[in-house]
Amino acid sequence: xxxxxxxxxxxxxxxxxxxxxxxxxxxxxxxxxxxxxxxxxxxxxxxxxxxxxxxxxxxxxxxxxxxxxxxxxxxxxxxxxxxxxxxxxxxxxxxxxxxxxxxxxxxxxxxxxxxxxxxxxxxxxxxxxxxxxxxxxxxxxxxxxxxxxxxxxxxxxxxxxxxxxxxxxxxxxxxxxxxxxxxxxxxxxxxxxxxxxxxxxxxxxxxxxxxxxxxxxxxxxxxxxxxxxxxxxxxxxxxxxxxxxxxxxxxxxxxxxxxxxxxxxxxxxxx
Numbered sequence: 001x002x003x004x005x006x007x008x009x010x011x012x013x014x015x016x017x018x019x020x021x022x023x024x025x026x027x028x029x030x031x032x033x034x035x036x037x038x039x040x041x042x043x044x045x046x047x048x049x050x051x052x053x054x055x056x057x058x059x060x061x062x063x064x065x066x067x068x069x070x071x072x073x074x075x076x077x078x079x080x081x082x083x084x085x086x087x088x089x090x091x092x093x094x095x096x097x098x099x100x101x102x103x104x105x106x107x108x109x110x111x112x113x114x115x116x117x118x119x120x121x122x123x124x125x126x127x128x129x130x131x132x133x134x135x136x137x138x139x140x141x142x143x144x145x146x147x148x149x150x151x152x153x154x155x156x157x158x159x160x161x162x163x164x165x166x167x168x169x170x171x172x173x174x175x176x177x178x179x180x181x182x183x184x185x186x187x188x189x190x191x192x193x194x195x196x197x198x199x200x201x202x203x204x205x206x207x208x209x210x211x212x213x214x215x216x217x218x219x220x221x222x223x224x225x226x227x228x229x230x231x232x233x234x235x236x237x238x239x240x241x242x243x244x245x246x247x248x249x250x251x252x253x254x255x256x257x258x259x260x261x262x263x264x265x266x267x268x269x270x271x
Contacts, residue, residue: 012038013056021054024099029106048109061092063101069112078250079104111160116195120153154195155179158202167201167248178208182258198254206238217266222248227270
């Protein structure tokens with residue numbers, strides 16, 4: 001998708017500028033350089049479907065999202081506010097910000113719906129190809145492989161989407177983080193639901209245990225809801241803070257259906 005702002009003002013970039021952009025792409029999740037006009041460097045990857053065009057405008061960079069998830073620009077805007085109006089174009093004043101933008105775009109592109117499912121199916125087929133034919137024909141083995149690979153894929157997608165940090169506290173210690181489902185794995189109708197990054201949150205281990213057992217939930221605007229089953233003294237021991245203080249770092253529109261499911265179970269189990 002082209003920007004009139006960009007197309008009317010761009011000049012051909014010099015070899016040094018092009019080399020700098022291509023290296024930033026290679027180091028941050030866009031390892032392929034595609035043929036392009038002299039005003040742009042077009043970057044892509046074999047690991048996700050997103051393709052971007054990067055141009056030099058004065059001392060800054062303009063990054064255009066040419067293809068990828070329809071929600072990618074909205075998700076990037078949470079971190080990078082310099083998006084041109086009514087476009088998928090971001091203005092990035094420095095090389096460091098360009099690198100950060102590319103890295104975040106690549107991570108989101110691997111996490112957002114559909115791509116996680118595609119990666120999951122590819123990994124399942126790779127594992128099955130290495131197994132004896134007799135094992136592949138065993139339905140229980142197939143179920144266990146799909147579940148194990150799927151849970152690994154879901155965790156990685158959640159780490160990518162939340163930037164490796166707890167969706168509530170910002171804790172960035174991977175060993176203490178869990179990929180929590182709002183609609184439980186066993187109750188999902190399809191793999192797309194099971195692997196949807198909007199079907200849950202990346203949470204620290206204590207919050208995950210509470211969320212998984214419907215002892216906490218979240219409101220539409222992300223406020224932490226705590227079950228009356230948790231006594232005030234235990235709430236303090238769990239580090240849940242005063243009512244209304246803890247909340248999700250953000251909530252996307254796509255979270256709402258899953259949150260509705262979780263809150264209904266939360267209210268029903270512990271009225």
